[in-house]
Amino acid sequence: MVYVVAMQPRSWLPERLEGERVALRRHAAANLDAFQRWYSDPEIARLNRHESGVMRRDEIDRFFSARVMGPDTLSLAVHVRETGRLIGTCAFSHLDGDNGSALYHITIGERDEWGRGYGTEATDLMLEHAFERLSLHRIGLSVFSFNERAIASYRKSGFVIEGTLRQAIWRDGRFWDEHQMGILTDEWRTLRRMRTVDRRPADNRTDMVAAGISTASDGVGG
Numbered sequence: 001m002v003y004v005v006a007m008q009p010r011s012w013l014p015e016r017l018e019g020e021r022v023a024l025r026r027h028a029a030a031n032l033d034a035f036q037r038w039y040s041d042p043e044i045a046r047l048n049r050h051e052s053g054v055m056r057r058d059e060i061d062r063f064f065s066a067r068v069m070g071p072d073t074l075s076l077a078v079h080v081r082e083t084g085r086l087i088g089t090c091a092f093s094h095l096d097g098d099n100g101s102a103l104y105h106i107t108i109g110e111r112d113e114w115g116r117g118y119g120t121e122a123t124d125l126m127l128e129h130a131f132e133r134l135s136l137h138r139i140g141l142s143v144f145s146f147n148e149r150a151i152a153s154y155r156k157s158g159f160v161i162e163g164t165l166r167q168a169i170w171r172d173g174r175f176w177d178e179h180q181m182g183i184l185t186d187e188w189r190t191l192r193r194m195r196t197v198d199r200r201p202a203d204n205r206t207d208m209v210a211a212g213i214s215t216a217s218d219g220v221g222g
């Protein structure tokens with residue numbers, strides 16, 4: 001059997017994805033200013049860059065035009081719904097229609113917005129798009145082992161650690177592991193069903209247990 005996902009260039013890039021607290025919108029050329037600020041922040045570079053040090057201005061320009069605005073990546077801007085503030089960016093790269101897979105990336109560039117649930121909600125929206133509308137089978141990512149906030153956020157969205165590149169990254173004067181995480185479409189559907197059950201009144205949950213549907217809320221995070 002051949003697994004082929006029909007992904008026409010740009011037709012798979014949505015205009016916007018709406019969550020409860022964040023909205024993902026197509027990037028505008030004016031977002032380059034924010035990218036210049038985010039990616040010249042040493043802490044952002046420490047958390048998500050293999051190379052040591054920050055990107056140069058011209059590298060950020062090229063990254064923005066090729067990887068953010070370019071045709072090969074599904075990249076969306078993360079905005080806080082209530083205020084409209086642009087706070088970050090998230091993307092699928094390496095979209096592989098033959099094998100139904102892609103790699104996920106996210107950066108909430110505005111540090112004062114970390115830890116408020118925005119990153120996890122953006123990831124949830126991207127996974128829903130990947131599995132419901134693009135019919136992908138698997139989303140993968142890589143994360144440094146010291147990035148505990150990112151790992152916690154990815155686990156909440158259903159990613160599990162699938163493997164570890166031992167001591168693959170030199171940072172802060174020592175070697176650290178790099179984890180490969182992934183989520184499959186069936187795992188995402190199970191997690192979504194469990195979340196729906198958790199939001200229902202207790203009486204309904206009792207009915208679902210009677211019907212043999214699991215109501216546990218922490219089975220997929222790994």
Ligand SMILES: CC(C)(COP(=O)(O)OP(=O)(O)OC[C@H]1O[C@@H](n2cnc3c(N)ncnc32)[C@H](O)[C@@H]1OP(=O)(O)O)[C@@H](O)C(=O)NCCC(=O)NCCS
Pocket residue numbers: 044047048088106107108109113114115116117118119120121142143144147148149150151152153
């Ligand atoms: C990683 C990132 C996307 C997460 O988004 P976020 O909005 O900050 O995270 P959230 O608030 O949605 O979730 C973070 C979770 O981690 C937990 N957390 C925060 N700091 C933590 C730490 N040091 N150790 C363990 N858990 C931590 C939070 O408590 C929260 O879980 P909870 O909701 O159950 O309390 C965002 O912080 C970011 O972009 N950081 C900089 C760039 C980066 O690291 N990108 C990822 C590269 S792989």
